[in-house]
Amino acid sequence: MIRILAFVLVLLVTWSCSQHSSKPAAVTFHNINAKYNAIWQADRLLITLHKQLAEERTENYASELPIIAPVDSTFGITHKLEIGNLIRKASLVIDRHQNSAYVDDAYLLIAEGRMLQRDYKNAIETLKYINTLEPDKKTQSKALTLLFQIYLMQNDFESAEKTESFLLENELIGGEFQLMKAYEHQQKSEINACISLLNQVADKTKNRSDKSRLYFILGQLNERINQGGLAKQAYQNSMRQKSNYALTLRANIAYKSLDQSIPALEKLLADPKNEDQKSEIYVAMGRIYMEQKDLNQAKNAWEKATQNNPNKGELYFQLANLFAYQIQDYPRASAYFDSATISLASTHPSFTKAQKLKKDWNQYILLDSKIVQEDSLQKLAKLPLSQLENLYKQAQLKKNQRSDSIQKSQSQPQKMLATFTRRPATPEQQSFYFYNEQARIKGEQEFSMKWGIRNLEDFWNRKNKQSASMMPNVNQAIELSDATKIPDAQKSTDSLGIWLASLPTTDVKLLASNKIKEQALFDLGKYCKTQMEDNALARVPLKRLLTEFPYTSYEAEALYLSYLSAENKQAKTYFRTQLFDRFPDSIYKLTILKLETGALTDSKEQQAEKAYEAAYLLFKSNAFSEALQACQQMRVNFPGSKSEDKIVFLSALCQAGLKNPTEYLKILKQFVQLFPLSPLKAEAEARINAIPKNN
Known part of the structure; x- marks a missing residue:
């Protein structure tokens, strides 16, 4: 009998605690279990993860900080286990306590876990689903604010605007929404509106670390709109929080930079605590020198800043721009753009621009070097032979002196050992010939001593450079015959003779x-x-x-x-x-007319179409001269018309009819260049390819 009563009691308790029951006892049971078990544990995990995110975040103080700091792509991988536990704990509420009042809170925790994983697609779906559960206002407000934040992070301003409208209509605006709104203004470059909201948010923020960061951003924003006084005040407020030394130091550097106080920055350089931050101080000094138009000092400061700096890419990019547009040392600019593209992360806002500038300046240097080389050769060709011999001897003397110094250094192994003790070469550098500077220079010297200075060409090791095997065509024969004008004393196989033969000393070479x-x-x-x-x-x-x-x-x-x-x-x-x-008949003249007149009216377009039809009828009747004249007149009267590609193409056909192959080919090539989207382009290219090469 006792066993039966115990079994019935257990059944009653179990039935009353069912997650599908709406009875007060069942709801209370599941509320307590959900809140003080799964939700509490998940909430503690989320707080820890947010703290770790803030500690592990690497801020780029050289650029304007975003108000909402992005989650690093590696954070979700590094903390995969913790985030998985957070989502699992929150999921227990949904699986086991469906009748509790904390199901919406569980979904909110899951959405925040997805955000830490940068799984924004599933986070958005989860946050939208919360709104269908009829949650309490506090949870609904937070869920929609997070949804608003994700849309802003993805630059989906249209969806963000719809979310904002829903929040306003349902009076769900919370304290965090102001921060999100300031972030939106920052992304849209609405700086004044952003500063106004951020001032309100920063004053209300209780966390000292967050408060210091927001004041620092305020300083950057005020600097951006040239409000130096307000920027200094914001940087001072950031320093007063004393949240972490790195941020406080950056605020101090920014404050002193606004004062353009080089001595104050030099004092920061002397402080042992700032040993790891010297590069940032040199960057600030470089900017001050730039504003003072002291380009050399700016260059020196920025070059020092590249040492032990995690943001080398940005500094290389600044140095490249300095050399390109201020100092106008284009080869060094090209070299720094190369370094910038290597050092900048692919996600950096300047990466794409740096890639383009690297390509542009490399091509510029390539073309410019051809001009410089020909200028130098022509200038040398005008000098008398005796002076050329002296120049060559001086160059050889310098090279020999360099070789002697290398040999001396190699004959003193103890000194070299002392040098390499400080910075030993890597195994790769020791084993690979071209990474070993000494071995490479020694090899170059041995080669030049045996063979002289030789051009990179076929048969470079032949003693008789005028052999029949080296004259594959008439042009080379002419060049070699020109070389015979060099005095007999110099018609030898040594490097001086080769160098003299390369100068444009004859009309043909010039x-x-x-x-x-x-x-x-x-x-x-x-x-x-x-x-x-x-x-x-x-x-x-x-x-x-x-x-x-x-x-x-x-x-x-x-x-x-x-x-x-x-x-x-x-x-x-x-x-x-x-x-x-x-x-007067150039296509470039007509292009200028097109630029000056702008788009044609509808009536002008109709007139152009009718004129084209009339010219085409002339062409069909073999009146090529009249049709060509009509085309030329149309391009003058109707520049930039919709029929312009057909008019130019018809002009080419008229030239073919008049048996002017040179003009025919010229106009077809201009057509392909000027009208790349024309449906006639394929036919024009086919006609160009069909023309014999000797035409």
Whole structure:
């Protein structure tokens, strides 16, 4: 009998605690178990994870800090187990306590776990689902605020606006929403609105670390709008919190930078506590020197800043811009852009720009070096032979002195050992020839002593450079015959004779050198204008091209590019007049007319279409001259019309009908260049490929 009563009692307790029961006893049981067991444990895990996120976060103080710090992509991997436990604990409420009042809180915890994993898609779905559960206002407000935050982090401003409207309509705006709204203004570059909201939020924030960070951002924002006084005040407020030394030091550096106090920054450099932060101080000093137009001091400071700096990429990028646009040392600018692309992370906002600038400046240096080389060779060719011999001997003497110093250093192994004791070479550097600078220089010296200075070419080791096997074509034979004009004393196989033979000392060689220089000047000017979009850089080679080669085959396009790159109206008028007078039928003249007139009206477009139909009928009746004249007139009367590609193509066909293959090919090539999206492009390219190469 006692056993039966005990069994019935257990059944009653179990039935009353069912998660599907709505009885007060069952609901109370599950509420207590949910809140003080799974929810409590999950909440503790979330607090710990947020604390670890703040501690492990690496701030980039060189750039403007985001108000909402992003979650690092590695955080979810590093703390996979803890985040998994958080989600598992919260899921227990959903699995075992469905009738409790904390199911919506469990979903909220799961969503925050997904955010720490950067699984924004599932986090959004979870937060949206919470809104369907009819949660209490506090939970609903927090869930929708987090949803608003995720949309902002993904730059989905349209969805964020809809979420904001729902929050306002249902009076769910909480304290955290102001911070999110300030973040939205920051992302949209609405700085004044952002500063206004952030001031309110920072004053109310209780956590000293968060408060210090928000004040630091306020200082950066005020600096951005040139409010130096307000920025200094914000940096002072950040320093007063004394939350962590790294942030306090950055605020101190920023404060002293606004005062442009080099002595104060030098005092920070002398402090042993700032040994690891010296690079940041040098960066600030470099900016002050830049504002004071002291470019050399700025360069020196920034070069020192690259030592032991985790943000080397940004410094290399600043140095590259300094050398490119201020000091105008283009080879060093190109080298620093190379270093910037290597050091910058692919997610950095300047990475894409640095990649493009690296490509642009490398191409610029390549083209410019051709011009410099030909200029140098032509200048040397004008010198008397005796002076050339002296120059060569001086160069050889310097090289021999360098070789002697290397040999001396190699004969003193103890001194070299002392040098390498401080910074030993890696095993890879010791084993691979080209990583060993001493071995490479020694090899170069041994080679030059045995063979002399040799060009990189076929048969470089032949003693008789004038053998029949080295004259595969007539042009090389002409060049070799030119070399016979060198005095007999120099017609030897030594490096001096080879060097003298490379100089443009004859008309044939000078013509070839000028051709290389002409091509390089045009390519450089066009590249600077069309790819680098730098008018000032483009004007220099284009001006040289038109001055030194007044009858260049690139004159029409060079005048057009000079017109586009001109710095004032007077210069534009000059190049426009030159182009219109010298090349009245040029496609570039018509392009300028198109730029000046803008889009045609509908009535003008109709007139252009009718004129084209009339010209096409003339072409079909074999009246090629009349059709060509009509096309030229149409391009003048209706520049930039929708029928322009058809008009140009018809012009090419008319030239073919008139049996002018040169003009026919020229217009087809211009067509492909000017109308890359035209449906006639494929036919134009096919016609170009069908033309015999000798035409």
